Every structure is written in structure tokens, then in C-alpha cells.
Amino acid sequence: MKRRVLIAFGVFVLFISGCSIQFSQPQNAWQVKAVSAFQNYQKYYLEGRVILAESERRKAISQAKQSAKLETLARVYIADCAIQAAVLNASDCALYLQVKPLVNAPELEAYYHFLSGSLSASEVDKLPSQYHGFAKKWQSGKTTKLDELVLAISPLESQLVSASIAKEMLTLKTLRAIIQTTADYGYKLASIRWMTYLSDRTPDADESAQLLKKIEILTKDS
DSSP states (O other): OOOEEEOTTSSSEEESSSOSSOOSOTTOHHHHHHHHHHHHHHHHHHHTOHHHHHHHHHHHHHHHTTSSOOHHHHHHHHHHHHHHHHTTOOOOOHHHHHHGGGOOOHHHHHHHHHHHTOOOGGGGGGSOGGGHHHHHHHHHTOOTTHHHHHHHOSSHHHHHHHHHHHGGGSOHHHHHHHHHHHHHHTOHHHHHHHHHHHHHHOSOHHHHHHHHHHHHHHHSOO
């Protein structure tokens, strides 16, 4: 029977079979625990439950450090960088860069280049498959149908990462759709960050004011 544990950004995937990025020995308990903790971190962080999120993040890192093989730790670090991108936080991916010279993982390097805006055409196919259509279009410099490609990306977390890369080229309609979807998922922090961005982008003063009012309400303690 196939087992699957998935981090939705696509860079941190643990399958017994049939995955695009595999760990060498996915049956290891510490590896499974690292993935599970990171899944929890991802969910809590996007929801804005920062205390719980940080606790799970520390667990994921601690479990990943159980092995002298640093590929799992590198995946934790680059996936953490992707989470920051998903909520429009700038990140230099410093932790990933510290371990990068010690691992041989071209797919992670391609993903780092994707996040940092330096992806080459030869690296596109090294990305998780959900990014291929968007990455090829973006890397080519052509922006036609870019909105459609972003909104077609699944899961949502991968969509948010791609949207963050192309945010200045996306239409207001697409930004509103992203906000609606994050709201449907209960991803409060992601909703707030994308509403903040839309409030700056929209030329409609009333829309901007409504967005800022929603943000004010969502960020109040009571």
C-alpha cells in the first residue's frame, strides 16, 4: 500500500512511491516526524497561530537534525522560505544557504532560484510539477495568461508562492480571488497579507478602505 506525507509547497514531499522529490529512506521515524511537524507549522503559520506555529517549526528542525544527512534539514529550511513568500514576507533563505554546500539536491537549488527570481530555463523541469506551466511562462518573460496559470495551481500553498513571485503582474481580479480562497481555507495571516497588498494596488479608495477595516478587525484581540 502506498503511503504519502505531503508538504503542500511541493518541495518537502515524502512518498513511499510516486513522488517528484524523494527522501532516500522515507521509512525512518525521525523523517516522518519532521514532515508531520512541518505540516503543522505550515498550517498554523498561515492561519496566524504564531505560537503554535513556532513550536512545530522547532520540532521539525529538531527532528531533521537527527541525521547527519542534511537533505531533510535543507528541505525544512527551503520550505520555510517558501512559507514566507506565501505571505509576502521577504526572506533571504539564509538557513537554507548555510546547508546548501553540504547537500547534493539540484531540485532544491532550482526551487531556491525560483523563489529568488533567478531560475534558469534548464531548471524549470527540476521544480515540482505543479509549478511547471507557470515557471515556463514566467521564465520566458511572457505574461499572457499568467493569471490563469497562477489560479490553476494546486495546492493553494503552491499557488500563493507563485502569486508572490508574479504579484506585480497579476490583475486585481486575481488578487481578490486569492484573498477569497485564503479566507475559505481559514488562512487568516495569508488573507491579511494579501489584503494589505491589494489595498495598496487598488485605485478604488472605497475598496482600499474596506480592506484596511477588515484587517483592523482581524488583528484585534477581541
